Every structure is written in C-alpha cells, then in structure tokens.
Amino acid sequence: MPFRAPLEDFRFLFDHVVGFADIAATERFAEASPETVDAILSELGKLTEEIWAPLNRSGDLDPATLENGVVRTSKGFADGFRALAEGGWLGLSAGEEHGGMGLPLTLTSAMNDMLSASCLSLGLNPLLTQGQVEALEHHASDALKAIYLPKLISGEWTGTMNLTEPAAGSDVGALRSKAEPNGDGTYAISGQKIYISWGDHDFGGNVCHLVLARLPDGAPGTKGISLFMVPKYLPNEDGSLGDANSLRVVSLEHKMGLHGSPTAVMEYDGATGWLVGEEHKGMAAMFTMMNNARLGVGIQGIGAAEGAYQKALAFSLERKQGRTPLEGKGGTGTIVDHADVRRMLASMRADIFTARAIALSCAVALDMSTATGAPEWAARAAFLTPIAKAFGTETGMRVSEEGVQVHGGMGFIEETGAAQYYRDVRVTAIYEGTNGIQAMDLVARKMMDKGEAAMALIDEIEGFAETLRAEAPELAEPLWQSVETLREATEWMLAQGDLNERFAGSVPYLMGFARVLGGYFHLKAAQAEGGQGPRARLAEFYIRRLLPEHVGLLAHATVGTADLYALSVEDLSA
Amino acid sequence: MPFRAPLEDFRFLFDHVVGFADIAATERFAEASPETVDAILSELGKLTEEIWAPLNRSGDLDPATLENGVVRTSKGFADGFRALAEGGWLGLSAGEEHGGMGLPLTLTSAMNDMLSASCLSLGLNPLLTQGQVEALEHHASDALKAIYLPKLISGEWTGTMNLTEPAAGSDVGALRSKAEPNGDGTYAISGQKIYISWGDHDFGGNVCHLVLARLPDGAPGTKGISLFMVPKYLPNEDGSLGDANSLRVVSLEHKMGLHGSPTAVMEYDGATGWLVGEEHKGMAAMFTMMNNARLGVGIQGIGAAEGAYQKALAFSLERKQGRTPLEGKGGTGTIVDHADVRRMLASMRADIFTARAIALSCAVALDMSTATGAPEWAARAAFLTPIAKAFGTETGMRVSEEGVQVHGGMGFIEETGAAQYYRDVRVTAIYEGTNGIQAMDLVARKMMDKGEAAMALIDEIEGFAETLRAEAPELAEPLWQSVETLREATEWMLAQGDLNERFAGSVPYLMGFARVLGGYFHLKAAQAEGGQGPRARLAEFYIRRLLPEHVGLLAHATVGTADLYALSVEDLSA
Incomplete structure (x- = not known):
C-alpha cells in the first residue's frame, strides 16, 4: 500500500480539536477559509502521495554523496524539491510582500507533516528554508530581505x-x-x-x-x-x-x-x-528560527510515525499467521485481528493523534499570536513548543519501533522499509536541541512567568474535564484525576528555586504533561463525535491504556537531585 | 574506553541477589565453588575484552557475504570463535560424558552476557550451538549423540x-x-x-x-x-x-x-x-532448544545494553558542554554532571541490573531444577523465561536508544559506534518468539498451573517487602504497594477464562511484572549492602523513579478486549 496523506485527520483536528476556525476568524488570516484550506491540503496530499513518497527509499539506498566538493543528491530529489517549489508551497506561511501566501503556520504544519511522512530526508530541506525565511523576516535589513526572501520563498535558493x-x-x-x-x-x-x-x-x-x-x-x-x-x-x-x-x-x-x-x-x-x-x-x-524549527522537528517525528504506522497497518492486513480470535466473526483472517497486534496499532494511532494535536495546537497558538498580538497566545505557543518537539519525536521513535515489531522478522530486513523509519527518525530526538534540552527549556525558561502559561493550560484541561464529568464520567474522571496530578507536579516544579532540582525530572515531566494533554485532546475529539465514532473509540483506548502512564512519569519527575548526585561517577562505573 | 567485562556485577548478583550458593550447595553442581566461578569469570572477561570486543565494529563494517554458495564471515570472526572453542567454553554447561564441563547454566548465562556485550553478532553463534547441544542431550538417540555432541561441545562443529x-x-x-x-x-x-x-x-x-x-x-x-x-x-x-x-x-x-x-x-x-x-x-x-535460546536472547539484550551503557558512560566522562551544577564542588566538568545526563545513565544502569537479575534468577531456577528435580524450580524457570526474554531485549532497546541520546549528534554518526548497538539489538525483541509471543506465553501457558508459579513469586516478593517494612520503609513500602497491584492484576488475568482477554494486555502485564521484580532485586541488593553502597543508591533511584511505571503498565494490562475490537479495521484505517 502506498502512502496516503492523512487529510481526514487534519480536517478533523482543525475543525474539532485545535480550533482552526479561530484563526480563520481573524483579519490577518481571513483568507484561510475552509475551502482554501481544503484545496491546499488536497493539493499537498497529491504531491506527497504521488511525487514525494516514491522518493523515500531512493534517499536511503542512494545517499547524498560529495563529489569533487559538490554534493550530489539522491536520485529524484531535485525533481521532488522542484515540484514543491513550483507549487509555491515553500512560501505557504511567508509574508506576501516577498511572494509568500501569508497563510497560517498551522497549514504549513500540516504540510510539513505530510512531507515528513512521505520523505523525511527531503522534507528537512524546506523546513530549514522556512525557518530561514522567518528569521530574515524578523531580523534582516530591508536590503537583505529584498535579495534573499523572494528567492528563498520561490525555492530558487535554499x-x-x-x-x-x-x-x-x-x-x-x-x-x-x-x-x-x-x-x-x-x-x-x-x-x-x-x-x-x-x-x-x-x-x-x-x-x-x-x-x-x-x-x-x-x-x-x-x-x-x-x-x-x-x-x-x-x-x-x-x-x-x-x-x-x-x-x-x-x-x-x-x-x-x-x-x-x-x-x-x-x-x-x-x-x-x-x-x-x-x-x-x-x-x-537564531531563536526565531529555532522555535519554528523545533515545532517543525516535532512534526517530523509525527510524519515519520504516520509513515511507519501506515506501513505496519498495511502489513497487518495482508499477513496471515495462525487462527485469529475473530475467525468466523467477520474478521480479516490476518494478524490485525490478534489482540496484541491490534493493541500495538491502536497505540501507534492514538499517540500519533496525541502528538499531532499538541503540535497543531502549538501552531494555532503561534498563528493567534501573530494575528492578535495577545501575549497569552505567544506564551501558550512558547510553552507548547518544547512539548511538541520532544513528544512528537518520541512518538516517532516509539511508533517506528512498534512498526518494526508488527512486521516481525521482516521488520529487520531493510527491503521491507519499516527499518528505515526507525533509523531515519532517531536523529529528530537529538537535533534542534535534544529532547533533554527541550525539557529543561520547559521547566526553566517556559516557567519564568511563575508558571502562568502552564497553569492556564492546566486550568483549561481541568475545566473541560469538569464539564464532562456528569456526561461521560468513565473518561472525564480519569482525565480530571490526571490533571490534578499534573498540577501538583507543576507546583512542585515551581517551588524549586534551584533549577537543577527541576532538571532532575524534566524529561519525565514533559512526557507526563504530554500524556495529560493527550487525554484532553482525545476527549475533545470524542465529544465532537458525540461519543460515537472512530475517534471516540480511540479516545477510550487512550484514556484507559496510555493516560495512566502519567502516574509513573510524574512520580519520576518530582524526585529532585538528591538521589542522582548520591550516585557518584564511581557508582556508575563500578 | 574499551569494553570492560562487568565481573563485579556478576559476582555481586551471584552472591547476594540470585542465590548462586544454593546451586553450589547441590551435589550436581558441587564443582561450582566460588574459586572456580571466579576463575572462569575472569578468563571469560579477558577473552571478551581482548579478543571479542575488537571484532564488534568489524562485524558491522565488513558484513558476512555469500560467495559462490559459501558464506565468508567478517574479518577476525573465525579467530574469535576459535578462541572461545579452544577455551572449552562452548561446553561450559554441557554434560561431561561428551566433553562438557557440566557447570551451571547460570555461569553460561554470565558468559553469554559478556559475549553479547563484546560482539553480539558473533555471540549468536555459540548461543545456537549451546541450544542444539541441550536439545540433543535431551532428545537424540545415543548414536546421534555420540557423533554430534563431542564435536559441537568442542566447537569443531556448530x-x-x-x-x-x-x-x-x-x-x-x-x-x-x-x-x-x-x-x-x-x-x-x-x-x-x-x-x-x-x-x-x-x-x-x-x-x-x-x-x-x-x-x-x-x-x-x-x-x-x-x-x-x-x-x-x-x-x-x-x-x-x-x-x-x-x-x-x-x-x-x-x-x-x-x-x-x-x-x-x-x-x-x-x-x-x-x-x-x-x-x-x-x-x-524444539521447545527444549527454544527455552534455552529464549533466555539466551534475553541475555543478548542485556549484553547489548551493557555495551551501549559503557560507551555512553565513557563519552559522558569526556565530553564537556556548558557549566555543570557540580563545578567547583568536585565534579568532573563533563556532561555526566548534568542532571538529565546522570538521570539517563542511572536509568540505563538500573535497568541493566534489573534485567540481569531476572535472567540470572531464571538460570538459577533452571540449575536448581536440574540439580534437585523439584517441580517448583522448573515452574519458576518456565515462568521467568518469557519475562527474561522480553524484558532483557526491551532493556537492550531502551538502553541503546538512550546510549545514542547521551552522545547527542555524534550518536547518529556511525563511526561513533553507539548506533550499532541500537541497530543490532532491535532484532532480539523479534526472534526466538516476538516479545508479544513471550507475553502471551506468560499469561496463558505459564498460568495453566492456576497461577501457582506467579503467585509463589508474588508471595516471595511480598514476604520480603514485609520483613523490610520496619527497617527501610521508604523503599519497602513502595515495593509492597507495587506487589499488591501486581497481585490484583494477576488475579484479573487468572479470572479471564477467554485467553484473548488476557492477550489484550499481556505485553504491559509482562513489563509490569518485570518492574516489580526489579524493585525486589534492587531492594535485595540494597539490603546486602546494609543500605549503604553503590547498589543501595541505585536501588533508591530505581524504586523512586522506575518502579512507579508499574501503575500505568498494570492498568493497561487489565482492560480486556472490548475497547480493542470496538476499534474496527476501518477505524484504524480512516
């Protein structure tokens, strides 16, 4: 099965989870009408399915090489890049004064997701160019802007x-x-x-x-x-x-x-x-460029997860092994009907949803900040950026690892293609600031507001859980409990004057925060479907099976440094 | 820093955690005196450090190839294998009647750990030969035994x-x-x-x-x-x-x-x-061979984790980045002093300890079963085998992944060597029965005794936690709580007449069981040190930071199939 752009997921998230309509309602982004968004997503879907996805293996098998001081890129990459540039897509969110379309970054985020899913290695190129455009727009002189921006936006230069x-x-x-x-x-x-x-x-x-x-x-x-x-x-x-x-x-x-x-x-x-x-x-x-890039790298992780998931799902629908529990009950007869395989696939899908909702919420906050200038939106975006980066790339690693597992022995054979996602995505947890650096950023710089941005988000989740407690207690109650635990962990973080006490648990704190955000976004999706639909069923899976991970993560998050430094270098080397 | 065989860890685990003395006290294994064990471990340490470890990169860079129907192996591999064979080590646990040493499998397990840590790909060869020897010893005719066993045990054949x-x-x-x-x-x-x-x-x-x-x-x-x-x-x-x-x-x-x-x-x-x-x-x-091989593959995961850990630790002691929190307080000045890096290294080390203790306990149970014929030991070994396999290989994946992370950007560069562990170990979670198959084995076949083996282990852990509740409540109490949660999850499993209900959560159940076992073994180690020593400090780290993961895992374990099959194939494909 070839790559299929997850257009329905973007549309659903835009419409029902991350509030794209709020962006389109601003004057700044008035052009981002549902029709325009739909048309753009469809075009990009076609481009990534037909032109980019076939390049993915080529990039792996025919790596870029250095020949006489010049880089020769993988077969077909130049054409793939050209197709993107010719669509004008490099400037999707760039300013109109230099040839961009001036559309929301949220839309660019969906584009980057599809570019990453179809060909991660080529997709890194436009991501860097986008970041450079944004840095120049904010910081360069008019003279520099005039020379560089039109060429970068058109894709003539990178x-x-x-x-x-x-x-x-x-x-x-x-x-x-x-x-x-x-x-x-x-x-x-x-x-x-x-x-x-x-x-x-x-x-x-x-x-x-x-x-x-x-x-x-x-x-x-x-x-x-x-x-x-x-x-x-x-x-x-x-x-x-x-x-x-x-x-x-x-x-x-x-x-x-x-x-x-x-x-x-x-x-x-x-x-x-x-x-x-x-x-x-x-x-x-540089930070202007890096913040954009950090969100972009988080989305790379999500895209790679999407590609790995689709490949694993397709395999699970073809591969027959043993009698399945659904035999004679309308099952497929393939391994997708085995409980543990379906559990793996559902986990993958549930976390892709979580990571995507976090990343797109971050993008929406950036767009709302641009459109309204309201500092709350800037603070929301700044707070979500390290979570989007680290959780998105963690999801890329986890999903591509399970993608290999679903394939069994074939997953370890390079020709299958599952292993490539696993190898490719690994660097996303490292570059643009390792996930450890993201987590330190979250608990230090992003809490310099005395925790205002964190608590605003926590209050929002708690309020939402409150309103659903009567209607859907079996899902709302665990979310409510989890956000209380998150609040306590956040208060613990804020109480630590010595930042290093926070750093000793910053990675599990970030992951625990993402788990709770996942509960929030999944439940929002379930509610939008009236509790009856594919996303409501996925929400139940997530809340019962993955949300409980926050307990271990947030316990780990709030231990402080004492036990760490008690473990001396000699202890670690013994 | 070159590979260093973790001899101290084996000695400590043998003496204080897994009860090697019980084996040595049997008539069957009377020769396994502390002096003999020490001498063997030292010899194997030397062999793996000096001869095998230098082959690891060669295996990766110069893969085995097929030339005119004959396999040409990596440079140096034949000599490495020959050195192992000439030491007589292939027959360490094989019967003496055909040239083996007849020593405990627990000792062979420590050997396999070192072979895997120093050169995983070559180490797979003796693992298979060991399994074949065991299968032949149990099932072959005397004529076949006479032809094959001496040659396999001497390493002349494989x-x-x-x-x-x-x-x-x-x-x-x-x-x-x-x-x-x-x-x-x-x-x-x-x-x-x-x-x-x-x-x-x-x-x-x-x-x-x-x-x-x-x-x-x-x-x-x-x-x-x-x-x-x-x-x-x-x-x-x-x-x-x-x-x-x-x-x-x-x-x-x-x-x-x-x-x-x-x-x-x-x-x-x-x-x-x-x-x-x-x-x-x-x-x-074949199951005779597979059970041996499953434990062996779990140990491959642990060995790979050891190799990845040593490499990451060495890097963290050389690499300088930024001012560390220990500057001017006797720190190293290198990244090992950053809280998140030390947290990663401590996690790696704590889980290597956990996985190794589980695997060696399994080996001890096998040896005790051989020596005493008591069915409880056979049941204990059978129960621990899938946990040892799945948790050992999961640890291999997690630790090698964190090993790459500790290296930062260099981790993604092949020349560094960290990536090789990550790539090599991935298959161990798949072959010899995927980890999903292991977990199904655990909750189905290994609970056909109405949960007797599971509950015997749970009772043992609970009893131990009880005795320490007064003495070391801050560590014993969380362990006691966790084993109660495990008992409930186990009772839930046993109550499911439809095995598929168990399978829907078998992987998280297995991982949750391993987490609790980790608490038990770490606390045993801490007690052996009188609460004051490197392993006691590691135990505190584990119990406060990693043990709490059992909560999420065991919640996930006991949901059943309803939510899984509610998610239709169409839901997963939408």
Missing part, C-alpha cells in the same frame, strides 16, 4: 542553519567561529561548522547559510554571538549568482539514517557575510 | 535452528517442509527455511541444522511436526566429514543490524536427515 561546532553542541555559547568587519559593511567569517543539514545540494540556485560567529569585541558565551548570512555564491545586484564565496563542504557524515539528507562539515575561510539583526544579538535572531 | 518459513513465522505449525523416510532409518528433507542465523560460515567443520519438517503422515499444525538433524556434510563413521548434503544457502538477508551474523535462506532438496526425538514430537524437542 537555506541552512549553522550553529554547531565540534566543541559547541548543546552549549552553543562555546563556539569559536569568528567574524571580522571588512570595513564595507560586510564581514569575513571563518570557522568550522558541523552537522549542517542540506549544507549543499545540486538543485541549482544558491545555498544561503545563516552562521553564528563571534565578532572581535564579542563577549564570551552566548551574549557575544552574532548572526550572519553567508551565501554559497555572492549575489549580484540583480539577484543573479556572482562569485563563489570562500566556503566549502569538507565532508558529509555517514549517518545511521536520513541518508538522503546531506549532513555537511562546512569550512568558512574568510567568507563574506552580512549581519542579520544586531551585533551580539545573534542568539535572539 | 549448530543452527531451522523453524521459520515464509508463511510460517510466529505460526510454526503452518510449515510446509517435508520429510520422507528413506527406508534406511534416515529421512529426505525438502523445503525452504528463512532467517537461519549462522546458516553457514567459514570457520571450518560441519554446520549442523536442526530442521522442523512434516512426515507424510504428520497431522496439520504443530502436532504433526518432527525434528531432524540435517548436517551440511554427512559424517563418516569415524566422525570425519563425508559428502556434502543436498542443502544450500540461497541468499543472505540485508538486515538493519547484526551484520556480522549471516542470516540465511536455506534450501533443502531431499537432504539426508536423522530423526531427533520421536516422530511428530518435534515441537516438544
């Missing part, structure tokens, strides 16, 4: 992010790349950057690198970092490609997965760069 | 298991391979078998295939299956290699991991075979 260096990964502030003023308004950028996704390709056009580097008078740490646009080719006044810049791809990494996405070591040797935003304020500018 | 066919995986009874009597006491075996690990190699000697096939008068299903010894070369009377048998390796699979282990498609074309055990009783004979 963008990358250059943060990491060998000694500066999670600790970005340790970077050593240097920027020296050239005296003509440009800068000479020197240094080595690693893990640069799509650092080069053969799609034509320019590769536009946003590079973090330190000016001579930059302070140590993150406060002394500035952001520069460093293009592969120096653009002429008319926008055409001029001389090659002093930068090169040193090598490509040999990775466990995502082979179709070239991961470059980049060398900048006095390359010409232009400042983006203010001097020494590079991290703030 | 063994394989041939169960799976394209349409017969978990459903072994669906197999189509045929056996026709030749009239001279031998049989002509025909059919295709897949996923035959170590189906051929270039170590020299014979490859001895135990093949399941159906005689002309064999009933359909598992009841009509017989077991045959089908060697690659027909042995001469004097034990030397005679003519090639009519069998061949058709192809090798291209797998996600375990590249050093050749996984063959085997074709038998009227190959000469000898009956092992009685006609139509092949499954019973």
Whole structure:
C-alpha cells in the first residue's frame, strides 16, 4: 500500500480539536477559509502521495554523496524539491510582500507533516528554508530581505542553519567561529561548522547559510554571538549568482539514517557575510528560527510515525499467521485481528493523534499570536513548543519501533522499509536541541512567568474535564484525576528555586504533561463525535491504556537531585 | 574506553541477589565453588575484552557475504570463535560424558552476557550451538549423540535452528517442509527455511541444522511436526566429514543490524536427515532448544545494553558542554554532571541490573531444577523465561536508544559506534518468539498451573517487602504497594477464562511484572549492602523513579478486549 496523506485527520483536528476556525476568524488570516484550506491540503496530499513518497527509499539506498566538493543528491530529489517549489508551497506561511501566501503556520504544519511522512530526508530541506525565511523576516535589513526572501520563498535558493561546532553542541555559547568587519559593511567569517543539514545540494540556485560567529569585541558565551548570512555564491545586484564565496563542504557524515539528507562539515575561510539583526544579538535572531524549527522537528517525528504506522497497518492486513480470535466473526483472517497486534496499532494511532494535536495546537497558538498580538497566545505557543518537539519525536521513535515489531522478522530486513523509519527518525530526538534540552527549556525558561502559561493550560484541561464529568464520567474522571496530578507536579516544579532540582525530572515531566494533554485532546475529539465514532473509540483506548502512564512519569519527575548526585561517577562505573 | 567485562556485577548478583550458593550447595553442581566461578569469570572477561570486543565494529563494517554458495564471515570472526572453542567454553554447561564441563547454566548465562556485550553478532553463534547441544542431550538417540555432541561441545562443529518459513513465522505449525523416510532409518528433507542465523560460515567443520519438517503422515499444525538433524556434510563413521548434503544457502538477508551474523535462506532438496526425538514430537524437542535460546536472547539484550551503557558512560566522562551544577564542588566538568545526563545513565544502569537479575534468577531456577528435580524450580524457570526474554531485549532497546541520546549528534554518526548497538539489538525483541509471543506465553501457558508459579513469586516478593517494612520503609513500602497491584492484576488475568482477554494486555502485564521484580532485586541488593553502597543508591533511584511505571503498565494490562475490537479495521484505517 502506498502512502496516503492523512487529510481526514487534519480536517478533523482543525475543525474539532485545535480550533482552526479561530484563526480563520481573524483579519490577518481571513483568507484561510475552509475551502482554501481544503484545496491546499488536497493539493499537498497529491504531491506527497504521488511525487514525494516514491522518493523515500531512493534517499536511503542512494545517499547524498560529495563529489569533487559538490554534493550530489539522491536520485529524484531535485525533481521532488522542484515540484514543491513550483507549487509555491515553500512560501505557504511567508509574508506576501516577498511572494509568500501569508497563510497560517498551522497549514504549513500540516504540510510539513505530510512531507515528513512521505520523505523525511527531503522534507528537512524546506523546513530549514522556512525557518530561514522567518528569521530574515524578523531580523534582516530591508536590503537583505529584498535579495534573499523572494528567492528563498520561490525555492530558487535554499537555506541552512549553522550553529554547531565540534566543541559547541548543546552549549552553543562555546563556539569559536569568528567574524571580522571588512570595513564595507560586510564581514569575513571563518570557522568550522558541523552537522549542517542540506549544507549543499545540486538543485541549482544558491545555498544561503545563516552562521553564528563571534565578532572581535564579542563577549564570551552566548551574549557575544552574532548572526550572519553567508551565501554559497555572492549575489549580484540583480539577484543573479556572482562569485563563489570562500566556503566549502569538507565532508558529509555517514549517518545511521536520513541518508538522503546531506549532513555537511562546512569550512568558512574568510567568507563574506552580512549581519542579520544586531551585533551580539545573534542568539535572539537564531531563536526565531529555532522555535519554528523545533515545532517543525516535532512534526517530523509525527510524519515519520504516520509513515511507519501506515506501513505496519498495511502489513497487518495482508499477513496471515495462525487462527485469529475473530475467525468466523467477520474478521480479516490476518494478524490485525490478534489482540496484541491490534493493541500495538491502536497505540501507534492514538499517540500519533496525541502528538499531532499538541503540535497543531502549538501552531494555532503561534498563528493567534501573530494575528492578535495577545501575549497569552505567544506564551501558550512558547510553552507548547518544547512539548511538541520532544513528544512528537518520541512518538516517532516509539511508533517506528512498534512498526518494526508488527512486521516481525521482516521488520529487520531493510527491503521491507519499516527499518528505515526507525533509523531515519532517531536523529529528530537529538537535533534542534535534544529532547533533554527541550525539557529543561520547559521547566526553566517556559516557567519564568511563575508558571502562568502552564497553569492556564492546566486550568483549561481541568475545566473541560469538569464539564464532562456528569456526561461521560468513565473518561472525564480519569482525565480530571490526571490533571490534578499534573498540577501538583507543576507546583512542585515551581517551588524549586534551584533549577537543577527541576532538571532532575524534566524529561519525565514533559512526557507526563504530554500524556495529560493527550487525554484532553482525545476527549475533545470524542465529544465532537458525540461519543460515537472512530475517534471516540480511540479516545477510550487512550484514556484507559496510555493516560495512566502519567502516574509513573510524574512520580519520576518530582524526585529532585538528591538521589542522582548520591550516585557518584564511581557508582556508575563500578 | 574499551569494553570492560562487568565481573563485579556478576559476582555481586551471584552472591547476594540470585542465590548462586544454593546451586553450589547441590551435589550436581558441587564443582561450582566460588574459586572456580571466579576463575572462569575472569578468563571469560579477558577473552571478551581482548579478543571479542575488537571484532564488534568489524562485524558491522565488513558484513558476512555469500560467495559462490559459501558464506565468508567478517574479518577476525573465525579467530574469535576459535578462541572461545579452544577455551572449552562452548561446553561450559554441557554434560561431561561428551566433553562438557557440566557447570551451571547460570555461569553460561554470565558468559553469554559478556559475549553479547563484546560482539553480539558473533555471540549468536555459540548461543545456537549451546541450544542444539541441550536439545540433543535431551532428545537424540545415543548414536546421534555420540557423533554430534563431542564435536559441537568442542566447537569443531556448530549448530543452527531451522523453524521459520515464509508463511510460517510466529505460526510454526503452518510449515510446509517435508520429510520422507528413506527406508534406511534416515529421512529426505525438502523445503525452504528463512532467517537461519549462522546458516553457514567459514570457520571450518560441519554446520549442523536442526530442521522442523512434516512426515507424510504428520497431522496439520504443530502436532504433526518432527525434528531432524540435517548436517551440511554427512559424517563418516569415524566422525570425519563425508559428502556434502543436498542443502544450500540461497541468499543472505540485508538486515538493519547484526551484520556480522549471516542470516540465511536455506534450501533443502531431499537432504539426508536423522530423526531427533520421536516422530511428530518435534515441537516438544524444539521447545527444549527454544527455552534455552529464549533466555539466551534475553541475555543478548542485556549484553547489548551493557555495551551501549559503557560507551555512553565513557563519552559522558569526556565530553564537556556548558557549566555543570557540580563545578567547583568536585565534579568532573563533563556532561555526566548534568542532571538529565546522570538521570539517563542511572536509568540505563538500573535497568541493566534489573534485567540481569531476572535472567540470572531464571538460570538459577533452571540449575536448581536440574540439580534437585523439584517441580517448583522448573515452574519458576518456565515462568521467568518469557519475562527474561522480553524484558532483557526491551532493556537492550531502551538502553541503546538512550546510549545514542547521551552522545547527542555524534550518536547518529556511525563511526561513533553507539548506533550499532541500537541497530543490532532491535532484532532480539523479534526472534526466538516476538516479545508479544513471550507475553502471551506468560499469561496463558505459564498460568495453566492456576497461577501457582506467579503467585509463589508474588508471595516471595511480598514476604520480603514485609520483613523490610520496619527497617527501610521508604523503599519497602513502595515495593509492597507495587506487589499488591501486581497481585490484583494477576488475579484479573487468572479470572479471564477467554485467553484473548488476557492477550489484550499481556505485553504491559509482562513489563509490569518485570518492574516489580526489579524493585525486589534492587531492594535485595540494597539490603546486602546494609543500605549503604553503590547498589543501595541505585536501588533508591530505581524504586523512586522506575518502579512507579508499574501503575500505568498494570492498568493497561487489565482492560480486556472490548475497547480493542470496538476499534474496527476501518477505524484504524480512516
């Protein structure tokens, strides 16, 4: 069975769970009518089903290679990218003044989900370009905007992010790349950057690198970092490609997965760069790009989960093994009727729903923030971003792992394709800030408001559970109980003045929060179906079987550091 | 840091947790004195550290290949195998009458752990040979024993298991391979078998295939299956290699991991075979081999986890990123001092301990059963086997996944080596009966005694928790609570006359049981240290942070089938 874009899921979530109508009701996004949304989703569905999905295996089997300093991409990738660009889809949410469609990020999120599900490695390219567009829109000078934005939005050029260096990964502030003023308004950028996704390709056009580097008078740490646009080719006044810049791809990494996405070591040797935003304020500018990218990476996890799920489901509908419990009772006769296989598939589907609802809620909050300027929406988006990233990618790992399991022995054979999802998605829990970094962000920066954003969400869930307690007690009561436990865990977090006490349980806290959010969104879906429908049945499954995981997670979340540091390095090494 | 055999862990578990002294106190295993055990563990530690560990990457980078019908194995593998054979280690637990050492399986389990940790793909070979030896010891005629056992025990020859066919995986009874009597006491075996690990190699000697096939008068299903010894070369009377048998390796699979282990498609074309055990009783004979192999595969998961853990720990002691909370307080300055990294490492270590204690307890029960013939020990071993297999391999997956995470971006780069554990170990949750099959075995066959074995274990844990309630309430009380919840879940299982009701939650039940067992074994370790020591500190970590997972798991375990089958195939496909 080939990939099928989950259009119904998006429509249902938009209409009944995440409140897309609120976005469409704003002046800013008045064009996002149901008809427009439908038409766009359908077009993107077609593109991903027909053009992108067939590329997925090609990317794995025919990895990007470096040949004489130039990256040769996987067979068909250039055409796939071109088809996306020609549809104008790269600029779906970009500003109209430079050629974008100005439509909600929520719609772009659904697009990224389908791109990731159909071909994760190629889908990373537009994700980076989208992030670069947003960073330039917010921080670049008008002159830079005029040169770069139209080309990035049209897909003529593509963008990358250059943060990491060998000694500066999670600790970005340790970077050593240097920027020296050239005296003509440009800068000479020197240094080595690693893990640069799509650092080069053969799609034509320019590769536009946003590079973090330190000016001579930059302070140590993150406060002394500035952001520069460093293009592969120096653009002429008319926008055409001029001389090659002093930068090169040193090598490509040999990775466990995502082979179709070239991961470059980049060398900048006095390359010409232009400042983006203010001097020494590079991290703030980069954060614009990273927040967008973090949500995008969470969605990569969900997309990969969708692809893995569809493959496993299709297999379970073909594979016959043993007598099933539904034999003679209208069953399929295939393994999908075995209780444990159906349990695995239902778990996968229930968590894809959860992760997607969280990610799309985050996108809706971003759009509402853009449209209304209300700080509550910005706070909601900021709070949900690390959850969307970490839970989305965790779901990618869990679902692709179960996808392999459903296939049995065939899951371990590469030709089946199940293993590719498992290998590809693994990096999403690492890049754009590891899931551990996301969780630290959640319990520290995202609670600097004294927990206001967290508690607003908790109150909302509790209020919803309250209203359903009489109507649907068997589902509303467990949700109510879970949100109370979450409230207590959140209060515990807020009471810890020493942030490290929070960090000792931040990952399970984030996962526990996601579990409770899942209960909320599943129950909303059930209610929208009047308690009778496929999503209501999935909600029952989720609430009875997966929601209870919050107990263990939130217990783990609130232990503090004492037991951790009691375990010495010697204890761990003994 | 190179691999270091975890000898201290084995010694501690033997002495203080799993009761190795009880084995040594039996007449049957009187030779297993502390000195002998120590000497053997040390020798095996040296072998795995010095000879096997350096082969691990070679197996991955230089996979086994099929060249003109013959398997060429990874560079160095033949020497590694030879070193193991020359030590006599293949026969560590084999009977002395054919050259074995007759020592406890518990000791072999520790060996398999180290072999798996140092080189999982090569370690699979002796595991299969051990299983074949055991099957022959129990079921083969004296004539067959005399020919095969000395050669298998010395490592001159190796063994394989041939169960799976394209349409017969978990459903072994669906197999189509045929056996026709030749009239001279031998049989002509025909059919295709897949996923035959170590189906051929270039170590020299014979490859001895135990093949399941159906005689002309064999009933359909598992009841009509017989077991045959089908060697690659027909042995001469004097034990030397005679003519090639009519069998061949058709192809090798291209797998996600375990590249050093050749996984063959085997074709038998009227190959000469000898009956092992009685006609139509092949499954019973195969089960002897499979039970041994299931425990062995669980231990593969633990070994892979050990290797992944050691690699991650070493990295965390070298890698510097950011200011750590222990700066100026005697910290290392490396990422091991970050709370979330230490939490990950402690989780990994705590679950390796849990899984190892379960597996070694299972081995001890097997040895006690052999030594005493007491049915309680056999029942204990039978009950623990699926838990040891599924939880051991689940631990392999979880720990290798976290091992990648600790490495950050480097974890996704193949050269680092962390990814190999993640890829290699994945199959262990599938082969020798998927973990889903293990869980069904646990709640069905292993509860056919009306739950006697389960309840005996539960009573033992509860009794232990009782005795410690006054002395160490903060750890004993949570264990007591958890075992009560487990008792309720077990009673729920036993009350379900329709086994499918049990199957709907069998995997989370098994995992929940393992969590409670972990509490028991950790607390035993803590008590042995008088509450003051590295294992007592690890026990506190486990009981406060990981034991609470039993709540969600056991809630999930006891929901039954109603919600599963309410979710129709259409619901799952919508």
